[in-house]
Amino acid sequence: MNRNTNVDAMNRKWTRRRFVGRVAGVAMAAWGVPRVVGAAGPSRPGASDEWGDLVGRFLYDGAPPPRKKLKVDKDIDCCGRFDIRDESLMVGPDGGLAGVYVYARDRRIRVCPELAASIEKEVLLDNCDCIFKPHCLAIWCERQTLKIVNSDPVAQNVAFSPLGDAPANIILPPPPNRAATATWTFRRPQRKPAPIACNYHPWESAFILPLAHPYCTVSRADGTFRIARLPIGPIEFQLWHERVGYLDAPRFARGRITATIAPGENDLGTFHLAPALFAQES
């Protein structure tokens, strides 16, 4: 059976009828994907009837592609020691696809007060082993600042220029210099992640997505993702991956999917993504 068609049909149905209930429901269960665990499922501390979690998983529908070794030709004494590889397509041994951004499109989305109160004030971007760690970041403009750290014994710089926001090109000398740590505040939420580069080390690359809310996640190494404490009701999510931009697959036209959040955990199931989607000109 073609799952794509069914997921699409399901989305339309939800939107049309404002169907409130379990996300995957009987139809998803019938295809063998994990069932939605609703009120009966394991509840998270602090969960109430107004908020629900969204989980799911991205699977790369093919053999994990080899990660190209990047050309490291600067600061060889330091950076040459590391096995630095392309991070633009990270597929785990079981096909889990990392690095897919999943975030709510609506900037005015209601934010769970407990989530807002408990959220970290800083998001860390570390220059470590001559790469940016982590590779994909998201930040809530109003409540969070970016903390940029250089952990390497060579200077780094961090350059980004999000659309309509102040551009940055910050120099980070090696520690223990106090300037090895810098902070940055984003003033403007973005529609899609902005690239981060290091001009000293052209192979370094990362992405950051400043948003007007905290409802964003990036799929982990095994391809799973979770967004916690979403307001219940239908929410449109945007999916983005650095190789393709908006994940414009048949299931998610223009990289969008609408899920109706119910209290508790809402499982979107597993999304199988064709390798052709990520093909890159060499």
Place this chain on the structure above:
Amino acid sequence: MPTPDRTHHNLNRLRAVFAVSAIALLGVTVWALVADHRREWRQYQASDDRGIEQIVLPELTVDYHFCQVGRTDRCVTCHQNIDVPQTDYLWLRRPYSHPRLDLYVGADSPHPMAEFGCTICHEGQGRATEFRFASHTPNDMNQRRAWRERHDWFRDVDWDYPMLARRFAESRCLQCHPDVTDLEPSPRWPDPPAPKLMAGYHLVRQLGCFGCHEIEGVEFRGEPVGPSLRDVGSRLARPFLADWIARPARFRPDTRMPRLFGHEAHLDAVARQKARRLEAVEVDALAQWLRDACQPVAVPPSATDSTSPSAAGSASVHKDASVERGRRLLLTRGCLACHKHDDYPRATGTQGPNLSRLGSKYATARAAAWLADWLRDPARQSPRTRMPNPLLARDAAAANDPVADLTAFLLASAEWNPSPPSALQEADLDELVQAHLAARHGPDEARRIVEQGLSDREFAATPGDERELARPITRRKKLHYVARRTIAKRGCFGCHDIPGFELARPIGPALSDWGRKDESLLAFGRVERLLAADGTADRAATDHDVGFYLDAVRGRRREGFLWQKLREPRSFDYQKMAGRGFNEWLKMGRFSLDDARREAIATFVLGLIARPPASKYVYRPDAATRAIVEGRKVLDRHACVECHVLEMDRWRLAYESDEFDAPPPIDQFDFMRPRIARERLDASARPGPDGRARSEIVGMPRRTDDGQVAALEGDKEDAQGEPLPVRAFTLWQPAAIAGRVWPAGGPEVLLYDDQIIRRYPAWGGAALELLYPAALAEARAAGASVVGSEVWGRLPPPLVGEGAKVWPDWLADHLLDPQPIRPGAMMRMPRYTLSLDEANRLVDFFLAHAGADRIVRRATGSSSAPVANRRDEAMRLLTDHKTFCAKCHVIGDSRPGGATATEGPDLAVAGRRLRGEYLRRWLARPQMTLPYTPMPVNFPPSGEPIGQDLLPGDSREQIDAMVDLLEQFDAYLREKTSIGDMVPKS
């Protein structure tokens, strides 16, 4: 003595006469009053009856029956309030507002109405107060019809200066602006002041019209536009030459060379046969002569060494050469800035020839060697060529020879073949030789010379071309004679350097005063009949432009003559061939032009009137403007603006006051804060009549990977919740938007399409649209995670403000002998064949363009002691390769390591190039000066300064010390070097 009766009778008669006279007078008076009341101009004045208004211009004379009389322009009597914009004072009655009040008529414009009047530009009878007598000229047949119905319009043949039709309105700019290039758009007048005239000027310049037609008063820096023919015979085969001469567009459809042969539309059957026979002889003779009279420049062994004849014996190139690499070089070395090639359909260069199919042109091993040598150093083969040396010399480290690769690629396409030459008929050759000779010697003598040749005695007494015909006469000698006569007759030397024709005079009539040429002297002949016969006249009813010109042909007017001359130059011979020899037929070649270009040329030529108005009206630019005007000519000549942007994009915005928030704050030094006048800030927040405020921004819109202006997703959404497209614009100059200051190089301004009311494109940089995607692809292929905008740093840089950035002496040196500046640049600047004068003019241009002084005294080691004493510390920071300069920059013989593409310019010579003030601003915040630079902020304006272990002090002090060191780098090195120590002690 009259009787009382008779007296009474006479009295009655007198009374009757008086009564009739009185009635008549009353009638006339009433009629006069009524007629005066119903004057045409009154309907334009309505209630505010101002009477006849006039502008008296005593110094601006016009020829009135051989008398120079001051003008009186009464046009404003009807053209009421022409100086008031249509958008202002809506209750005012006005048939027209002048469409360019910024330039004309308006009191604040450079041509205020009270000073210039109207007829200085428009012509026409300024004294007339009726439409009919003002000598209006309709712009097309529709207008003509409408005027006839509405105004009883007629063409007033009694007035010598009829108004110019609107389509030629720009012509008269030329009389007061003979420099022409001062009419190009500028930041003050971004709307082109005279686009059609400028298009015409550039066409005349590029097509080389001045080669055959003298055009005094307009400087063209008139070198011939075609290549030298001195040595073409050594590299071009005779079939190619013959085919090219006969019909250049067959090999190169977009060639600028006119077609000189095969014009037959106007010929009858007999003349057509004759033309075919004799033109074939001419073509054959020219091809033969060009090969025989060739003066080749030796191709040095270095060029020929790299070639070896292939088995086929045709052009060949080095065995290791790669066509694929050559194809890429054509793009990455910037060739496509001036040339086109079929493999790159987006290339727009027109400075040089189209380089497609060169394999068919250079089909021999010698030709291939010549091409390789040409690419190595064009000036060696042709000292006056405008082609720069592309500096393709083999890099010591590179395994490949770029010249061999490029040659291989250019010669790879060889599918095209010249048409087979027709066999030459001896009788035709003799007939043509005889025809030429007969003009001087008479038919009998001519026949004798053809048969026997010139005797020794005759040879000694004969000057010129006939010396080719010395005894014993041969076929080849006759061909040479015909070739030379053909070149003289058809004026090939107007565009080409041809041996033996160095001093020949142009063959065409002078155009210096063609705009006033007496129309009765124009030889229209029977061209009207031809236009009727070939169907052109039938198009007049549907095509109003054709109708306009056809009417001008029928009226025997200049514009009609020009139109037809540029369409079918020889058609004026129609039905006039009888009794005229072949050599007396019209000779002008036909250029490949469309209607718009023909009209642009006509606009320019009609503006040539040789007699400028009183000197107070002739534009005399100030020194800075003159420098820009003169510099533009050099820029045009060398096509500098194909690669370099000289004015950034300029967009005009309209917005409601709440549409822009304050820009995100930027950490910056006080001396870097943009200063914008309070009035300008207030104006940017003041709503106009439509409720929207206006502003103008200068900079660069963000582009997609393929070089187009990107449409990004904005915050606003449409009814379906889809984001509206938004453009991201990087400011290169500080801007005032909605009452707030936006700094250069700060956040991009996000603009919805309805907020952009006008986009003035950048001046220059057409080739960058092709080069940008190539550079981006190259950077990414090399593994760099570059953000698109950084790639601009690998391309030819914009030269906005260059005069204020670099030292003039360095600039002059660089123009004459460019040295690499940025190691990471994809292409380096070629070396142009600039004269010293041209280099100076360019330097003056850049200084004037940037509003900079020519000479500012360079600091000569006289910085204040506290700063100068810190040079050792500054040197420590400069040479620090962990964090600071040496990490990325070349400094003398120190290289930073890593890919060349990421290396920064050599700092050992930066002070020789860059002015101190520029260096200071650059170090303080590089992005404010060059928004796309990847250089990080090394000296943060706030927070803790870095590099304290190397150069202690706050960021400002660090910057001062670094600027001092860079400026005094040579002096510093001298201090550190003791020549005395090097002198051997005896």
